[in-house]
Amino acid sequence: MAKSPPYRGRLCVILANTRHAGNIGAAARVMKNFGLARLTLVNPTARAHLEAVKMAPGSEEVIERAQVLSTLEEALEPLSFSYAATRRPRRLKKPSLGLMEAARDAHLKEGDIGLVFGSEKFGLSNEDAGMCDAFITIPSDPGYPSLNLAQSVAVTLYEFLRDEPHGAPRPEKKGERLYPTLGEKEGFHKRLAAMLEMTGFANPGAVDGSSRKIMDIIRRGEPDSQELKTLEGMLRKIRLAVTGRG
Numbered sequence: 001m002a003k004s005p006p007y008r009g010r011l012c013v014i015l016a017n018t019r020h021a022g023n024i025g026a027a028a029r030v031m032k033n034f035g036l037a038r039l040t041l042v043n044p045t046a047r048a049h050l051e052a053v054k055m056a057p058g059s060e061e062v063i064e065r066a067q068v069l070s071t072l073e074e075a076l077e078p079l080s081f082s083y084a085a086t087r088r089p090r091r092l093k094k095p096s097l098g099l100m101e102a103a104r105d106a107h108l109k110e111g112d113i114g115l116v117f118g119s120e121k122f123g124l125s126n127e128d129a130g131m132c133d134a135f136i137t138i139p140s141d142p143g144y145p146s147l148n149l150a151q152s153v154a155v156t157l158y159e160f161l162r163d164e165p166h167g168a169p170r171p172e173k174k175g176e177r178l179y180p181t182l183g184e185k186e187g188f189h190k191r192l193a194a195m196l197e198m199t200g201f202a203n204p205g206a207v208d209g210s211s212r213k214i215m216d217i218i219r220r221g222e223p224d225s226q227e228l229k230t231l232e233g234m235l236r237k238i239r240l241a242v243t244g245r246g
Contacts, residue, residue: 013115026150094133095133095220196214
């Protein structure tokens, strides 16, 4: 099995719908401070590059190399796990972790990991937050809980990297599990939804809700790539039994 890249190299900061370009620059500067280089911008402000560079002295290359995409789904597709930073309580059935707990959890993961931050004013929508595997929260005064975007990135990166001084690589483990990407999990989700409708488990108007509930259960179990293939095989057998086609 291929050796995992260093932990820092697997962390990707994702800024979604950022309204002020200066915050992009400030976040890029923080990333440079912590030795991170992977930045993805989802639907950023139109003046992102010009203004962001002004706020990122010495770390312009982080912005120059940033990936710019239209949707969060595109940004998450190649990643294995993602954490959504949020200060609002959500009714979505996702693990909600404090920073220290999330950092410990991330160190046990394999594959690329996304740290997702929403817009300065509105944060992440429920739809975007629902695409992530878990929520992370920064403890702050309930009377004034909102942090500046770059400050949120700084606090989060500090906690996620504090146990890896000077970029020391994490000890290699034997028999490491390979985890599916979001794209692979979403592909399974679409086939699951089709099967639920085909078998009559859910009527056409309720397929999406039913399939997402089942996917939430599956995600909480954190299936690795081989386990997801087993579930794929189950769907093929059900389809064969119902339709006579594999």
